[in-house]
Amino acid sequence: MKIHFIAIGGSAMHNLAIALAKKNYKITGSDDVIYEPSKSRLIVNNLFPKEFGWFPENISKDLDAVILGMHAKPDNPELLKAQELGVKIYSYPEFLYEQSKLKTRVVIAGSHGKTSITSMILHVLHYHDMEVDYMVGAQLEGFDTMVHLTDENEFMILEGDEYLSSPIDRRPKIHLYKPNIALISGIAWDHINVFPTFENYVEQFDIFINTMSNGGIMVYNEEDEEVKRVVESNDLPIKKYPYKTPDFTIENGVSYLDTPDGVLPLEIFGNHNLQNLAGAKWICQHLGVDEDDFYEAIGSFKGASKRLEKIAQNDSTVIFKDFAHAPSKVKATTKAVKDQFVNKQVLACLELHTYSSLNAQFLKEYEGALNPADKAVVFYSPHALEIKKLEKVSEKQIKEAFNRDDLIVYTNPDEFRKFLFSENIEDTALLLMSSGNYGGLDFDEVSKLTN
Known part of the structure; x- marks a missing residue:
């Protein structure tokens, strides 16, 4: 497939471009500015634009698709050309759904903690050599890219952002993934330029739950009152699994998690991170990782980039x-x-x-x-x-x-x-x-x- 990225330099966009190039897609891209680390990573993968700017001649009918990043504006010259020619235009989350619609999709959502929880899940699966496709919002130790796509893996783990999908698709990203398994970590008003009231913001999570497959699994933080209300009031035929902060102690600057086999020293700390760990544990168990194997792996998790x-x-x-x-x-x-x-x-x-x-x-x-x-x-x-x-x-x-x-x-x-x-x-x-x-x-x- 031939795919062109409008605004290829974004954190998520350049990772998707690299992931598709590794699947032998023919990738081109443009942007008006690209910062590190996107710049170096695009150069290494031979995907860095020859020059900065937007060039309508980049768009032709022989393209299979255009992927549009949030950095672009609705009047972007390349976007206008794609619309004129009738080239298929995807937002970032819309394309990820297309890549995973035949897989079991696991979406981690919430106002906070979603990157950490997704990272914990991927760390545990990686530790036990369980191959999955994924998209996560931070660089992880032991992972080359933040996006990994294959034809053969059964599961797709997606960090679900509630921000807008693209300049021409004003739906929150989480509304496009249609999860089979989902988690909501917390709801606290954010993105007020898009969701001007708290009620409007909360509504996006109501809609998210309603996009789930019938018979799906919802894991949720029962210590967050708004999450508990939104999930437990929903009458969709899904299975609901609440979680809360597990018991732990702190000694000499180290947090010790209580487990059935005794206390486990952790590299991470903080009530919120222990709460995130409890959510990640539920998800991993639904993916086939038993409790003992989860604890064995999570002890070596050091956290996601820029998260404590x-x-x-x-x-x-x-x-x-x-x-x-x-x-x-x-x-x-x-x-x-x-x-x-x-x-x-x-x-x-x-x-x-x-x-x-x-x-x-x-x-x-x-x-x-x-x-x-x-x-x-x-x-x-x-x-x-x-x-x-x-x-x-x-x-x-x-x-x-x-x-x-x-x-x-x-x-x-x-x-x-x-x-x-x-x-x-x-x-x-x-x-x-x-x-x-x-x-x-x-x-x-x-x-x-x-x-």
Whole structure:
């Protein structure tokens, strides 16, 4: 098949392009900008565009399909040409469904935890040499790509994002996968530029459940009130399996999971991650992994990239970076670090980077999110507000929203960096939370603070 990618440089898009090239599809692609690591990975696989930009001549009738990324705009010249010629246009999730419609599809959904849960499942299956197709939102140790597609594997494991499918397909991605087995980890309002009310956001998970196959399996977090209500009120003929945080203890900075055969030391930590583990265990059991085999494998799981990822440590200091940016994620991650390192000062730094987090009306959702930290810092860029065409947000508004008088606020990346590198971080757990990079912070340089 000949397939052209419009906006090939995206995190998910370039991984799908590589996966299809490995299936001997003929792949071309275009984009107006491509950052690392997408750039290097596309170059290695001979898929990097010859030049940046959108070129209608890339589109011809001999293409079997075009895959359209969210980075493209509805008036993209290549998209318009494909529409004019009648070339089949897929969104990313729509194409993944096409690739997996004859397989058993396992979809991991929820406002938070879905990347970690999907990663845990894949780690366990990989440990036991169980081959599956997959799509996950983070790079995993032992996996070449974030997307893997075959003709022969029985299962397809999909991380299910509730954001929009493409510029011309405004359905959430999770509505397109039609799972046989599904999991919902939590529901906390997000993506307010698309879902302006909490009720509208929750409705997307109602619709998701209704896309399931009759007789399907729904695994759900019963400790999340909204998830419990949405799942248990649905009368679709599916089997429902609730899960909750398992019993565990913390000793000397290590979490020990209670199992039928005794306690199991874990590489991961935090209530939310133990809760994620419980959900992953249910899914793995439905895929044929027994409980003992799950525990044997999960003990070596170190986490997904940028999910409480330890980037440096010495005898007195530990530094983590985390993708957390939504209020529920920030609160859970900060609390996890404080619970794990009770004898250390926790310095939590959060960058407000997304549309929702920079919205003046949404800010109140962050109340108390950084309270578990001994010292808390918020960084945001006024330039980011301009780019997103949002009203200005003041330092006072930030402090009032978080409801923390001693909150430190920075808007200048150089001043934030100067603060960070001048802090005494002895006996400290430093937590850097962002879906960005604090205006150009070098995390490799930060890791050297423990030297």
